[in-house]
Every structure is written in C-alpha cells, then in structure tokens.
Amino acid sequence: MSDKKKIKKEKTLLYGKNEINFLESLLNTPSPTWFEYTWQQIRVDYIKPYVDEMYIDTYGTAVGIINPDAEYKVVIEAHCDEISRFVNYITEKGLLHIIRNGWSDHQIAPGQRVHIHTEEKWIVDWVIWRPAIHTRWGSRNSWGEKAPQVKDITIDVGAKDKKEIEKMGIEVGNPLTYDASFMMLNDRYFVGRALDNRAWGFMIAQVARLLKKNKKKLDFGLYIVNSVQEEIWLKWARMIAEHISPDVAIITDVWHDTSTPMIDKTIEWDTKCWEWPTLTVWPAVQNNLLRHIKSIAKKKKIDYQMCAASTYTGTDTDAFAYSNSWVASALISLPLRYMHTTVEMVDKHDVSETIKLIYETVCSVKKGQKFNYLK
Numbered sequence: 001m002s003d004k005k006k007i008k009k010e011k012t013l014l015y016g017k018n019e020i021n022f023l024e025s026l027l028n029t030p031s032p033t034w035f036e037y038t039w040q041q042i043r044v045d046y047i048k049p050y051v052d053e054m055y056i057d058t059y060g061t062a063v064g065i066i067n068p069d070a071e072y073k074v075v076i077e078a079h080c081d082e083i084s085r086f087v088n089y090i091t092e093k094g095l096l097h098i099i100r101n102g103w104s105d106h107q108i109a110p111g112q113r114v115h116i117h118t119e120e121k122w123i124v125d126w127v128i129w130r131p132a133i134h135t136r137w138g139s140r141n142s143w144g145e146k147a148p149q150v151k152d153i154t155i156d157v158g159a160k161d162k163k164e165i166e167k168m169g170i171e172v173g174n175p176l177t178y179d180a181s182f183m184m185l186n187d188r189y190f191v192g193r194a195l196d197n198r199a200w201g202f203m204i205a206q207v208a209r210l211l212k213k214n215k216k217k218l219d220f221g222l223y224i225v226n227s228v229q230e231e232i233w234l235k236w237a238r239m240i241a242e243h244i245s246p247d248v249a250i251i252t253d254v255w256h257d258t259s260t261p262m263i264d265k266t267i268e269w270d271t272k273c274w275e276w277p278t279l280t281v282w283p284a285v286q287n288n289l290l291r292h293i294k295s296i297a298k299k300k301k302i303d304y305q306m307c308a309a310s311t312y313t314g315t316d317t318d319a320f321a322y323s324n325s326w327v328a329s330a331l332i333s334l335p336l337r338y339m340h341t342t343v344e345m346v347d348k349h350d351v352s353e354t355i356k357l358i359y360e361t362v363c364s365v366k367k368g369q370k371f372n373y374l375k
Contacts, residue, residue: 013352013361014207017080022046023202027182032084032175036060036228039080043201043226050208051224060228061240070221072367073246075327076207076358077223077237077316078200078229078253082193083179083340085176086115087155088168094159096126097102099150101175102231105340106150112342113179116157120169122359125179126157180342188347189273189337195344199334200252201226203351207359219367220247230316237319241327248289248328248365249320250358254346255280255307255333268308271335273347273369276302278333282309284321286328288371293330293357296364305335329369332358333342 015023022042023167031039040062048054051064062080083102088097094118096116100106110130130148155176159165180193189201208224210216223244229235241249258265258273271278277297279290297304313331321329334354337345 001202003270013348014210014355015352019202019206019209020356022205023199024182026198026202027190027194028032028339030084030115030117030123031080031198032117032177032179033081033231035175036081036283038122039198039201040226043080043205045225047208047341050212057240057243059239061236061238062226063240063244064206064224064226064254066211066222067218067219069220070367072220073223073244073248074220074362074365075223075244075246075249075320076204076321076362077225077226077227077249077251078204079197079228079237079316080194080226081231082177082198083231085364087170087172087174087176090162090170090172093152094157094165096157096165097151097154098153098155098176100236103340106153107147108341109153110148110245114155115177115179116155116170116264117177118169118171118177124168124170126155126176126201128153129156141202153347159238178342185345186248190348190351191344191345192338193342193344195336195346196254196339197230197252199254199336199346199351203334203355204252204358205300206355208360210355210359211362216363218362221360223236227316234316234319237316238323241320241323242325245325248361248369248371249317249330250293250361251315251317251320251329251331252358253315253317253331253333254336254339254344257337257345262335271305271307273337273345273350275305275335278305278307278335280307280309280313280317280331280333281335282313282317282331284309284313284318285330286321286342286371289328289330291365292371293332293361296361297357300354300356300360302360304357306356307333309371351370
C-alpha cells in the first residue's frame with residue numbers, strides 16, 4: 001500500500017477522545033483468567049446504552065443483545081481474560097512461588113513490578129526478583145547462561161516470613177498480573193499488556209456504538225459477547241456458544257506482526273501492523289462466510305491480510321465452530337506485536353479499519369442468510 005493511501009486512511013478513525021479514555025481504562029484494569037469481573041463491569045457500563053438487553057452468566061461472560069427476540073442470531077465475540085499467574089507455594093522465609101494461568105512468558109518475568117489480587121485487597125504490590133548478574137555462576141565469563149525457568153521465579157512482597165505474608169491476606173490461589181500501564185507510542189501504537197484480547201473488547205463495543213449512532217436497524221439478533229477463560233483453552237466460549245446457539249459467529253482475536261526480529265515467516269506467516277485486519281483460512285472457518293467477509297472488504301475498500309492456520313486457530317473460533325449448533329464461524333484478527341508480554345502493541349489505524357470491517361460485515365448480514373457448504 002502506498003504512503004499516500006495510508007495517509008488518506010489515517011483520517012478514517014472511528015473513535016475519538018472519549019473512546020480512547022475507555023480503551024485506556026480497559027487496558028489498565030486487571031482481568032486475570034477466572035477473575036475478570038472488574039474489567040467486565042467497566043465494559044458493561046459502557047455498552048448498556050447501545051444494546052437492548054445485557055446479562056453476565058455464572059462464570060462472568062458478558063453478553064449485550066440487540067433484538068433479543070429475533071430467531072436468527074449473529075454473534076460477534078472477543079475474549080476478555082488476560083494471561084497471569086497464581087500463587088502456588090509460600091516459603092517460611094516469606095517468598096512466593098508461582099505457576100502459570102494461561103500461556104504466560106516466564107522469560108520476561110524477572111525484574112518486573114507486579115500486582116497480587118487478594119480477597120481483601122484487589123491490588124498488593126510486589127516484585128519478581130532476580131539475583132544480580134555479578135552473583136550468578138558463570139555469568140561473568142559466559143554468554144551461555146540458561147534462561148530462567150518457571151520454577152526459578154519467586155516473588156518478594158517485602159515480608160520477613162510466612163506469618164507476615166498471611167497477615168497481608170495473601171494465600172495460595174491468588175492471581176497475579178504485571179504492572180504495565182497503557183501508553184501511546186509515536187502517536188501510532190497503543191501499547192500495554194493484554195491488548196490480546198481486550199483491544200477487541202473495545203472494538204466490538206465500538207460496533208455497538210456505531211450501530212446506535214447511525215440508527216441501523218438489524219432484522220436479526222446481534223449478540224455482542226465478551227467471553228472468559230479463552231487463555232486456558234477456550235473454556236467458556238464453548239459454553240456460551242451452546243447457550244446462545246447462533247447461526248453465525250464472527251470471532252475476533254489478535255495475530256502476530258511477523259515483521260519484528262526472531263520470527264520465522266515461513267512458519268508464522270507474513271503479517272504486520274499498519275496493513276489492516278487479518279483473515280484466516282482453516283477448517284473451523286466456514287468457507288462461504290469467509291468469502292462473504294472478503295467481498296464486503298473489497299466492496300468497502302478495506303484492505304486485509306491472509307494467514308493459514310495449521311492444526312487449529314487457537315482462538316474461540318474453534319469453540320464456536322465445533323459446538324453442537326453447526327455455527328458458521330469466521331475469524332477476524334488484529335495485527336499485534338510482542339504477544340503475551342507487557343508491551344503488546346497495535347496500530348491505531350488498524351484498529352479503526354478493523355472496526356469498520358466488522359461493522360460493515362454485521363450490516364451486510366440478512367435475516368435467515370445461510371452459509372452452506374456448497375457455493
């Protein structure tokens with residue numbers, strides 16, 4: 001794409017200052033898997049004016065519905081949980097050992113400032129420590145030092161012993177999240193933790209806002225879903241798919257910007273930020289629904305990238321497609337740098353164009369439309 005065309009597209013942002021403030025609040029609010037309720041409440045309060053009905057299920061998945069009485073149902077879905085850790089063991093000397101909660105990267109952990117979330121206090125500050133390089137055997141004379149393993153990572157909360165830990169209200173099972181706030185980089189990138197996939201929590205909320213703003217009348221039920229527990233193998237998307245039993249599901253997630261170093265494009269595909277949304281080919285993605293989305297993109301002059309999944313998408317697409325309801329499913333992804341770190345990055349114009357694609361796709365669906373196997 002030419003720079004001239006990109007500059008023109010920069011004027012198409014579909015959100016303003018209020019929406020950026022909403023995005024910032026979403027990214028700064030912890031939502032570790034199984035403990036997503038604080039984040040969900042922020043999103044529910046935002047989306048309520050734009051939907052006809054709203055509910056949160058037993059485990060925390062939030063659903064906003066436009067035309068709840070319609071028989072034909074379309075879902076747009078994003079998961080809201082973030083990778084985190086659990087307290088696993090407390091030593092007599094007042095240090096904490098941790099285990100994963102989701103596919104977190106332990107190699108970025110040493111030296112991080114982090115939060116522990118207890119029953120009594122949502123945030124307690126602590127640090128993941130690492131012995132000084134001067135004291136680690138072999139580090140002075142060798143570049144071959146092994147990377148830290150999960151078992152090597154321990155937490156210092158400033159306690160002198162286990163009893164003081166207990167007085168602080170910390171116990172085994174408390175979730176932990178990194179202390180990493182939202183920022184703008186070069187007036188282009190949104191940066192923070194858990195843009196995977198809270199960026200899409202923001203984006204599908206914007207679809208609801210735009211439908212209301214533009215007074216669009218849908219002749220089907222639209223279910224705007226923020227599901228929980230995706231980071232631990234799509235757990236609750238499977239449940240909500242069977243509960244709603246939709247006809248069509250457009251699942252949203254992020255995918256890697258492979259233009260950064262240390263990524264093999266022959267394995268991870270050639271996708272990058274500032275090249276607009278990514279569409280995925282994979283058996284869980286229904287062919288004719290994918291063709292429909294591509295045709296809408298071309299009609300509305302929205303560029304897109306393509307990638308092919310190998311064994312599974314690793315997203316809630318798999319959960320919806322393989323539910324008991326024969327759900328025609330597709331996956332629209334947002335290019336993202338540095339997934340599952342504290343500095344995940346997405347381009348603000350990619351966000352705008354991707355909102356536009358899912359909005360136009362929703363507006364194009366007709367009541368009773370079938371995406372059959374045959375053309």
